[in-house]
Amino acid sequence: MELTLHHAHAWDLTPQQAIQVQRELAGFVRVEPLARPPQTIAGLDMSVRAEAVQAAIVVLALPSLVVIDQAIWRGPVTWPYIPGLLSFREAPAVLHALKQLHAMPDVLMADAQGVAHPRRMGLAAHIGVLLDMPVLGVAKSRLTGVYVEPDDVAGAQSPLQDGDETIGAVLRTRVGVKPLFVSVGNRMTLAEAVALVFATRTRYRMPEPTRLAHHLSRDQS
Template structure:
């Protein structure tokens, strides 16, 4: 798994949009690991005062969900905050954090969107194409699309659609909590992505890999 930043990383919206429109054709929306041995959760926070973007990676055992390894990295924030282009702001830090791991994950869950994105290349899809590993977008809120409200019980789900296309699933991961927005990142089908999110969710709303990454990503100066 290569974790170096590709050359010619975009610095403008025009460059970023052109890259999204090219890379979205490389996203694979089928397959998925049957029993991933190691699952990485990824979360990113931007410290505005210090001008740094912090990325956290929590690597958990796929069967017992115990934390195996973790990494926290910071890089200077090099891209402005623009909805729909967050991967260009966050991926440099994510790659830096992933490079610190001793072992490579079989699956990556990202706190963010996969193909549930205007150009079908949210951070989970973008990262998946760069790493060439299965990835899932597990977002706390909706970026685009329409959906009905899923039932209140854990495991309930409804399609997330945009312009007549199913781009994800709105999934209740615990009884009575707000749902999560699950979408394909890369090299996995939507049904398998939902199965893995539910299988890695314990007594909290977030699946264990991204829950641990979220906690770790906050352990830095703001």
């Protein structure tokens, strides 16, 4: 499948250049309601083993959560992990894997931050701007922002803030588990992002899209 990239840029950059690219791309994030209820959602995840990276994508139908497509792409590691610059290590692999899908999902769910990032350009936002489509981020831990621990009740949430700005939501998906950090990647609202995470949750802490993608990337590595 062909991918149309918006605001494309080079990936072989120095950390300083990458930071500049993030500052430029941040201005293109659009927080707006979804045009229509999504019928498909894809979970994105990546694993690294030795010198190879595996990007995995699992597409599920909504609201059934039936798996309808999946893809894996393996390639060389080109960047180290640097907090704040994760997308320069993982995004290229994710884009390659997306090309292997039979059809573009309505929404993408990445295991990373969206705008809950120092420069509002986490992996989910980066992918979202390049593809100009709805993307949300679901991270297992905090990168930036302050919050109060949500109650230990499924569905409890509290805002993730950076000063006066709300950059995401801290959501408890199950009782007795650590909360997840949900944020908008592009073209959707925070409320919609939180609703999608909760709607795709089963009996685990992680929502099905990213949980399944995580297993796929690891089983293939």
